[in-house]
Amino acid sequence: MVSTLDAQQAYGGPATHEVTNQAPPLTPYDASEDPALLEALRREGAGWAEEDLRRLGRKAGSVQAQEWADLANRHEPELRTHDRYGHRVDEVEFHPSWHHLMRTAVAEGLAASPWADDRPGAHVARTAGGLVWGHTEAGHGCPTSMTYAAVPALRRQPELAKVYEPLLTSREYEPGLRVPTQKRGLLAGMGMTEKQGGSDVRTNTTTATPTSEPGVYTLRGHKWFTSAPMCDVFLVLAQGPGGLSCFLVPRVLPDGTRNTFRIQRLKDKLGNRSNASSEPEFDGTVAWLVGPEGQGVxxxxxxxxxxxxxxxxxxxxxxxxxxxxxxxxxxxxxxxxxxxxxxxxxxxxxxxxxxxxxxxxxxxxxxxxxxxxxxxxxxxxxxxxxxxxxxxxxxxxxxxxxxxxxxxxxxxxxxxxxxxxxxxxxxxxxxxxxxxxxxxxxxxxxxxxxxxxxxxxxxxxxxxxxxxxxxxxxxxxxxxxxxxxxxxxxxxxxxxxxxxxxxxxxxxxxxxxxxxxxxxxxxxxxxxxxxxxxxxxxxxxxxxxxxxxxxxxxx
Structure with missing residues (x-):
């Protein structure tokens, strides 16, 4: 019987082939090494952020960060509707790499922190950071984007903004469902579209019924495409007595009980695989009115x-x-x-x-x-x-x-x-x-x-x-x-x-x-x-x- 070593010696070299003419690994590299990016950063008033941007660029192009991106997409989020005892939990479990990416993004100010920064160019710096950290993977950009966008809408209801805005603009990433006000930082999601309307949100059928407490409603209905369902709070459109209105829906209520947010399934998407997109069902779900009733859009x-x-x-x-x-x-x-x-x-x-x-x-x-x-x-x-x-x-x-x-x-x-x-x-x-x-x-x-x-x-x-x-x-x-x-x-x-x-x-x-x-x-x-x-x-x-x-x- 001829051994592998004998075969290699007989042919004068390796039994298969030598690898040549292949590009070496790109990593590590500096994702911020882009003249167009750096010139525009200075021009648009955020030159003060360049040092941090360059540091983030080196991190984005590092072997570790690129591995996080790969693993977060290979190990997709999994829906767990019930615990072992049969209690409804509606939780989505993510690979640790997802949390590493999220923790970095939030800490680097890519969520809502610019709303708490008075420096001219703060929003430019955030966008430039997204252009650089986007060299990792795009899925985790969804919850950071929605958190960023939720703040100006929430300001339409000052008493709610006073409670939640400091937590949304925090640079602390704290996953897990707990009472929002007991956490160091929050993420916000959005539930706008429904299966019968999509972008035509005025056809929404989810209903909002006022309770005896001013500004508090209960929702009943189904949303068609709600991404990042493990966020802490959601902005949701529903039909109130005065028409289509916007509401704040926390996953966990102030008394520590789970709000009704039944995740029916996760979407099987073409891309954006690292990010969970879901269909939640509301049934007696407690919500707080944001802005005037009937002015949801x-x-x-x-x-x-x-x-x-x-x-x-x-x-x-x-x-x-x-x-x-x-x-x-x-x-x-x-x-x-x-x-x-x-x-x-x-x-x-x-x-x-x-x-x-x-x-x-x-x-x-x-x-x-x-x-x-x-x-x-x-x-x-x-x-x-x-x-x-x-x-x-x-x-x-x-x-x-x-x-x-x-x-x-x-x-x-x-x-x-x-x-x-x-x-x-x-x-x-x-x-x-x-x-x-x-x-x-x-x-x-x-x-x-x-x-x-x-x-x-x-x-x-x-x-x-x-x-x-x-x-x-x-x-x-x-x-x-x-x-x-x-x-x-x-x-x-x-x-x-x-x-x-x-x-x-x-x-x-x-x-x-x-x-x-x-x-x-x-x-x-x-x-x-x-x-x-x-x-x-x-x-x-x-x-x-x-x-x-x-x-x-x-x-």
Whole structure:
């Protein structure tokens, strides 16, 4: 019988093969090493946060944090409806890696802490932190985003905000169902949509019945898509006697008993696997009114602005992470006698992806700056934020799936296997165009803003005017867009919003990006010299300079 050692000696080497021409592990790396990100951080008033952002970037790109991300998605949350004795508990159990990610996110101020920070740029710093920590995984960004967005809605009921806001803005992560006021920090979730209506929340059938105690109701009904069901409190829409209203629902009541929050099942989702999304049932569930009865939509509208910004942020983070992975592979893999990154067509693909990523990052932080200034009372920025956030939500999240698919393809077959992490990014991307209003909802919201809030159009074109004369293609696009506004209709809303988004991104890049980046973006996105797929930038587009700027560590 021939041994393995004999076989190796007979063939003069290992029995199978030697591993060559494979990229080394990307980790550890610095997820904050992105000139577009750091420049925008300073520009939008949060330069004071740069040191912390760089520290978080190194942590996000560490071997440990990337392992947490992988494990949290491989070991998905599990629903436990009853304990061993038959008592209803409605708990969801997570892998320890989920808690490590959550603890870091909350401690780094990525939940609601900016609402307790008086420094100008606090909300920009949080968004930049999300762009960096988003290099880990996206699922745990859901509860931090909802917690961030809950605060402005809760402020519509000052007596409730006085109790809960200090705990929501805390940097302490304390999982587990206990009386909220006895914890060091809280997380907030949301229960808005129902199976018969989805985004059309005015068709909700969950009912709210007043009790003898002022401001306290009991709810009865079923919610269709409530993520992060282990949060401490939830903002819920239900039909009160005066119409659709907003309510605060704690999982545990002040006397320590469990509120009725029966989790029927967890959703089996395409992506976002680390995060539990559920269908809870309310039946005599105790709730506190937030804002006036019958004004539920008005109460949550500020919340929508916040969560839509986070959708843009997470899409931009996915783009950047996918680009970094693709660039790393291309710089270490060779084919047909040269490194992939030096092959002209691959260089074109990477440069095109880099343009898209920088445009998304720059727009995200411009929106965060507008939010920060709007929260502090700037009327012009309030109007700009109103329309530009909806525009950005529509476009950047739409670009995400195509972007991650192209970045995955840069790795070839290596990108199609789970170990690469690229399939997880690809599955994650479509969620962000669905969450907080699909493409149609956001496009129609832009039309609503234009027709009902004329100041929004003025604010948008005032932004364009800041780049007037810098690029003829941009000037022509602004003129075309102005002419198109008079013809706006629901049928053509998507086309209109697409042009708004590209014009806005181009105006920002013309003002702030290096000439090679701005020129290539305007030539391709506005000048018509661009194909459907990525990698169709025109000759002379300065591909080398674009790629060198985009990839960490230089080219």
């Amino acid at each position: 008005k109460t949550i509208i500020e919340m929508v602005n916040c969560t839509r910004l986070d959708c843009v942020m997470m899409s931009a983070a996915l783009m950047r992470k996918s680009l970094v992975e693709a660039g790393h592979h291309a710089r270490h893999r060779s084919a047909f006698g040269a490194r992939l990154v030096d092959q002209p067509l691959m260089r074109n693909v990477l440069a095109d992806l880099a343009l898209e990523s920088e445009a998304a990052t720059t727009l995200t932080l411009r929106l965060a700056g507008a939010a920060d200034r709007a929260i502090r009372g700037d009327a012009q920025e309030t109007a700009f934020r109103r329309i530009a956030t909806a525009v950005g939500k529509y476009w950047v999240t739409k670009r995400g799936p195509a972007f991650t698919a192209e970045a995955l393809e840069c790795l070839g077959g290596n990108g199609y296997v789970e170990d690469s992490g690229m399939p997880r990014h690809y599955r994650e991307a479509p969620l962000l165009s669905i969450w907080e209003g699909s493409g149609n909802v956001n496009a129609l919201d832009v039309l609503r803003a234009l027709s009902r809030e004329p100041g929004t159009s003025e604010a948008l074109f005032s932004e364009f005017a800041l780049a007037r004369g810098a690029d003829a293609r941009l000037d022509a696009a602004v003129t075309r867009l102005g002419n198109r506004l008079s013809e706006a209709s629901p049928t053509t809303a998507r086309r209109l919003v697409e042009e708004m988004a590209l014009t806005l991104q181009a105006s920002l890049l013309v003002r702030y990006a290096p000439p090679a980046v701005a020129d290539a973006f305007c030539a391709s996105r506005l000048g018509g010299d661009w194909g459907y797929a990525f990698g169709t930038l025109p000759e002379g587009a300065g591909l080398g300079a674009i790629v060198e700027r985009a990839l960490p560590g230089g080219d």
